[in-house]
Amino acid sequence: MNRSILISLCLLAVPFVNAQDHSLPGQLPTTAMPAALPSIIDKVHSSIARIEVRYRYETTDKTAPPVTYSISITGTGFVLDKEGHIGTASHVVDQGIAQAEISKALIPMGKALDPLSLKQEINIFFPENNGATPDGGDVYAVAQGCTANNVLSDKNSDVAVLSCLHNPVGMRFSLDTKDRGIRPPVTPAEIRKDHPREGEMISTSGFPLSIPVLVTNTGWLATSYFRDERDRSLYLGSMLINHGDSGAPVYMSANGQVIGIVTEYRSAPEGNSGLTVIVPVENLFGLLHESEPKH
Numbered sequence: 001m002n003r004s005i006l007i008s009l010c011l012l013a014v015p016f017v018n019a020q021d022h023s024l025p026g027q028l029p030t031t032a033m034p035a036a037l038p039s040i041i042d043k044v045h046s047s048i049a050r051i052e053v054r055y056r057y058e059t060t061d062k063t064a065p066p067v068t069y070s071i072s073i074t075g076t077g078f079v080l081d082k083e084g085h086i087g088t089a090s091h092v093v094d095q096g097i098a099q100a101e102i103s104k105a106l107i108p109m110g111k112a113l114d115p116l117s118l119k120q121e122i123n124i125f126f127p128e129n130n131g132a133t134p135d136g137g138d139v140y141a142v143a144q145g146c147t148a149n150n151v152l153s154d155k156n157s158d159v160a161v162l163s164c165l166h167n168p169v170g171m172r173f174s175l176d177t178k179d180r181g182i183r184p185p186v187t188p189a190e191i192r193k194d195h196p197r198e199g200e201m202i203s204t205s206g207f208p209l210s211i212p213v214l215v216t217n218t219g220w221l222a223t224s225y226f227r228d229e230r231d232r233s234l235y236l237g238s239m240l241i242n243h244g245d246s247g248a249p250v251y252m253s254a255n256g257q258v259i260g261i262v263t264e265y266r267s268a269p270e271g272n273s274g275l276t277v278i279v280p281v282e283n284l285f286g287l288l289h290e291s292e293p294k295h
Contacts (some may be wrong), residue, residue, distance in 0.1 A: 091245040149163060191258050
């Protein structure tokens with residue numbers, strides 16, 4: 001008999017850090033936020049997707065029944081351009097994480113993982129439009145999605161670019177809830193061209209903690225330049241994020257222009273320091289440019 005073992009992971013960054021789910025001391029009151037923020041959030045949401053990476057591995061042993069291991073890793077991404085490329089954090093789609101988890105599960109059986117037998121499937125889901133429903137249903141529900149068929153990845157910068165089997169830009173998915181009609185078309189994010197400044201208000205919208213709805217957090221840019229131990233040039237945001245927000249766009253609260261992506265938070269003795277590590281968005285476009293055929 002085939003026995004299946006399901007392992008669910010919701011990632012922010014590696015190593016894993018337990019997050020504190022509470023407001024931070026000194027957090028700005030909501031009255032300090034831009035008055036237009038709700039409409040900005042609505043505009044940005046049309047470009048954001050939930051990324052679910054499924055792995056399947058089946059043992060092969062003539063002396064024992066096969067055992068199937070299934071792992072699901074979730075994160076966030078967003079549409080970069082009219083061609084439908086989707087940016088996210090590279091650790092969301094990194095097979096090494098699944099390999100490590102399955103390898104640990106195989107130890108008691110005295111078996112080793114064959115990486116070539118590990119199957120990966122990347123599904124991308126676009127949420128419906130924001131707004132309360134007449135029947136009192138969820139404000140957001142993950143609707144129909146698409147499958148990524150190509151991945152460009154830079155592990156050092158922790159960025160990845162996905163290509164969908166079908167370009168999602170302009171698609172109007174039918175919703176999977178009764179009497180919900182058609183969701184608005186998928187649109188590319190608006191990218192900020194100049195360098196953001198310390199103290200500017202920023203927001204991010206993602207799918208944290210396996211919650212199947214888009215969640216927005218807001219704060220401000222703590223520094224517009226930070227070089228970490230991996231020699232990466234980054235931004236730091238004073239903004240609370242959680243596991244599953246990996247790859248979410250960080251955008252200006254005033255106009256929705258994207259400046260970067262969420263990759264991790266800086267840990268502190270008490271857990272989440274409240275400082276979010278933001279990889280500048282130009283890293284994603286640099287990855288795309290490097291992949292273009294040279295003439």
